[in-house]
Amino acid sequence: MSTSLILLIILIVGLAAYFAGRARATASSKGKLSxxxxxxxxxxxxxxxxxxxxxxxxxxxxxxxxxxFIENSVRSALPDTVKSQGTATIELMLGQVMQVAxxxxxxxxxxxxxxxxxxxxxxxxxxxxxVPMANAGEPYMVEAAQHYNSLRDGSRWVMxxxxxxxxxxxxxxxxxxxxxxxxxxxxxxxVMLGTLLVASSIAILTxxxxxxxxxxxxxxxxxxVSPSTFFFGTVWDPRFSAAxxxxxxxxxxxxPLLAGTLYIAFVAMLFAVPVGLFAAIYMAExxxxxxxxxxxxxxxxxxxxxTIVYGFFALVTVGPFLRDISAQLNGLVTGNYVNFxxxxxxxxxxxxMGIMLIPFVSSLSxxxxxxxxxSLRDGSxxxxxxxxxxxxxxxxxxxxxxxxxALLLTASRAVGETMIVVLAAGVAARMQLNPFEAMTxxxxxxxxxxxGDLEFNSPQTLVAxxxxxxxxxxxxxLNIYALYIVRKYREQYE
Amino acid sequence: xxxMSEAAVEKALDQxxxxxxxxxxxxxxxxxxxxxRALFDVNLNVRENTVTALIGPSxxxxxxxxxxxxxxxxxxxxxxxxxxxxxxxxxxxxxSIDVVELRARVGMVFQKPNPFPKSIYENVTYGPKIHxxxxxxxxxDQVVESSLQKAGLWNEVKDRLHxxxxxxxxxQQQRLCIARAVAVSPEVILMDEPCSALDPxxxxxxxxxxxxxxxxxxxxxxxxxxxxxARVSQRTAMFHLxxxxxxxxxxxxxxxxxxxxxxxxxxxRFG
Numbered sequence: 217m218s219t220s221l222i223l224l225i226i227l228i229v230g231l232a233a234y235f236a237g238r239a240r241a242t243a244s245s246k247g248k249l250s251x252x253x254x255x256x257x258x259x260x261x262x263x264x265x266x267x268x269x270x271x272x273x274x275x276x277x278x279x280x281x282x283x284x285f286i287e288n289s290v291r292s293a294l295p296d297t298v299k300s301q302g303t304a305t306i307e308l309m310l311g312q313v314m315q316v317a318x319x320x321x322x323x324x325x326x327x328x329x330x331x332x333x334x335x336x337x338x339x340x341x342x343x344x345x346x347v348p349m350a351n352a353g354e355p356y357m358v359e360a361a362q363h364y365n366s367l368r369d370g371s372r373w374v375m376x377x378x379x380x381x382x383x384x385x386x387x388x389x390x391x392x393x394x395x396x397x398x399x400x401x402x403x404x405x406x407v408m409l410g411t412l413l414v415a416s417s418i419a420i421l422t423x424x425x426x427x428x429x430x431x432x433x434x435x436x437x438x439x440x441v442s443p444s445t446f447f448f449g450t451v452w453d454p455r456f457s458a459a460x461x462x463x464x465x466x467x468x469x470x471x472p473l474l475a476g477t478l479y480i481a482f483v484a485m486l487f488a489v490p491v492g493l494f495a496a497i498y499m500a501e502x503x504x505x506x507x508x509x510x511x512x513x514x515x516x517x518x519x520x521x522x523t524i525v526y527g528f529f530a531l532v533t534v535g536p537f538l539r540d541i542s543a544q545l546n547g548l549v550t551g552n553y554v555n556f557x558x559x560x561x562x563x564x565x566x567x568x569m570g571i572m573l574i575p576f577v578s579s580l581s582x583x584x585x586x587x588x589x590x591s592l593r594d595g596s597x598x599x600x601x602x603x604x605x606x607x608x609x610x611x612x613x614x615x616x617x618x619x620x621x622a623l624l625l626t627a628s629r630a631v632g633e634t635m636i637v638v639l640a641a642g643v644a645a646r647m648q649l650n651p652f653e654a655m656t657x658x659x660x661x662x663x664x665x666x667x668g669d670l671e672f673n674s675p676q677t678l679v680a681x682x683x684x685x686x687x688x689x690x691x692x693x694l695n696i697y698a699l700y701i702v703r704k705y706r707e708q709y710e
Numbered sequence: 711x712x713x714m715s716e717a718a719v720e721k722a723l724d725q726x727x728x729x730x731x732x733x734x735x736x737x738x739x740x741x742x743x744x745x746x747r748a749l750f751d752v753n754l755n756v757r758e759n760t761v762t763a764l765i766g767p768s769x770x771x772x773x774x775x776x777x778x779x780x781x782x783x784x785x786x787x788x789x790x791x792x793x794x795x796x797x798x799x800x801x802x803x804x805x806s807i808d809v810v811e812l813r814a815r816v817g818m819v820f821q822k823p824n825p826f827p828k829s830i831y832e833n834v835t836y837g838p839k840i841h842x843x844x845x846x847x848x849x850x851d852q853v854v855e856s857s858l859q860k861a862g863l864w865n866e867v868k869d870r871l872h873x874x875x876x877x878x879x880x881x882q883q884q885r886l887c888i889a890r891a892v893a894v895s896p897e898v899i900l901m902d903e904p905c906s907a908l909d910p911x912x913x914x915x916x917x918x919x920x921x922x923x924x925x926x927x928x929x930x931x932x933x934x935x936x937x938x939x940a941r942v943s944q945r946t947a948m949f950h951l952x953x954x955x956x957x958x959x960x961x962x963x964x965x966x967x968x969x970x971x972x973x974x975x976x977x978x979r980f981g
Contacts, residue, residue, distance in 0.1 A: 504787060505787065589824070591820060591822055591824035592824055592826060592827075593785070594782065594785070594818075594820060594824065595820060595824040595825075595826065595887065595890075596826070596836070597782065597785060597813065598780065598782060598813060598817065598818035598820070598891070599813065599814070599817065599818075599836060599837040599840070599890065599891065599894055600810045600811065600812075600813035600814035600817075600837065600840065600841060600894060601810070601836075601837075601840050602810050605840055609836065609840075610826050610836075613827070613828070614826070614827050
């Protein structure tokens, strides 16, 4: 039986259990529904849960655990000549055995007999069925594959029976427990709670898992490069990882990348904050509902554009434009038509990233500004203040903590932004202050280090994890601080 | 003369009510919110240095009328006002009128205390700073002290002027808002149910304050409490369904009103 068929059967059993539970509860109420502690539906759900949950749980465990046991058994059945060649070879052969096992299932009995007796070529027979093999295969493989197949089939059969029995047993057990005063409602409630808990812990565990894996790779990196040279190094020159060299000749200084990241984020914020904030003030305070209804979604469309498109825009439009206009300007002033802005520069990346950030700043700030109570506006206007005086002296000060929080959230986006800087910032890792020159960022270098043909045990690639975890730490701190400020501000008006 | 009780003096003052000049004149005032008409040709005059109470059941248009007096309705997009309202013979809806200047002359105190999230000192100096009424620190100090004195709050807050205004109790906050309005030296003060969010003791203090402010300011107050209207006002106007039903001396209004609806409302038969 296939897994989906077993699942379907479990669900059918569950459905039957639901109706059985309902019927039993209705019967035990003796025609007076109010005599029941819980409505019949709850009893039904309770029984169905007993039928489905344990069975599904056992099914899941079995599916996860059985391949492990079967492979172990096959592994120990491999010939000693293979076993003596070390784990790598054993795993390789095991992989081939499974490939063969998979292929054998597609052969009909005649072909199978031919293969097992050795009269037909294993590789050709399998290739005819669309299962490729790396080499001709050896006789022990067919044997091991058959062993594997028989174990698998046996396991599957036992599993199907066991799961079905558990499903029915669960349903019977639950039905026997049903009586009028039985608190099915509360039990169902507890299962609901458990479901919600599991869902939320999956999200949290995933985060923990990602951080954990990044950390473990980063630690491997720090075994070959000392943390102090990474965090305080001023030269980024990772070299190439020549196969087998395993060399640490490269220099992995974080500071030039960090400087570029922060500089570009700063330029982006310099552009996005005033524009975004003014847009938010206009939307929240001046715009008529009709204008607001059209303009606000339009502004927020900007936030929906994939960042690769912005990067492209920077690469083919903004960068060349800045380069050309700088050449013209230079020509007008000095007569020498040489551009002083590079096409790939801090300014290009910052400008385009700023455009990307405008909707974030304006949308978040707009929410915060409209949260300032109307009574404060009225109070100020009632004293004869103009609108802009009211905004400047009452609304913005009241909204300031929230706006600062919004800006920090935006800044953490700017720091983590990848596609725009990959295309527009350049790859030169240097520390300098001229915004017209190219600089590079942490994210660009992560992309650089992980693209291409590479092995995953040299510092040249592992450094990406160290960079990633550093970036993660920075944005996490920014986010936590921002949320802290926003939350503190919320409390004022509630 | 000193044998006369205070109540008798008040009564004598009220008798002369008809000779008091008008401060603001409303003629055929109608207000529309979009398609909906909220006020129907109201003719109501406000006398100088008098407390005029606006009463009536919820939704009768009394707050709407109050807000037309300093054009606070302008802040509502869909709102439209027709008719004519004058302040000292100047049409306040004339296009040449500066609404900011108007609101400096006609101050407002709101239903819910709404001090700015700033210090008590800054709350009071907010208006004077905007209008350039005081330049130096000494002048500002002077304005703060006199405004808080007038609002009867000085003794309670003089030692903590630089603490936040939102940290005061509800009654203190409302008196701070009155001080804030007084600091701009308005001629008229509009009050929109100033005591509805306050407890009885704080209410008594604010009422007492209204009584004192009357000597220097013209006051228009919207209230839901008949007793409050009777206690603090000399003139009372009764609104119903967007119409002005009756406007009269407060004494007459509460003892022998001209209109049956006023009688019914005051007796608590509807509203």
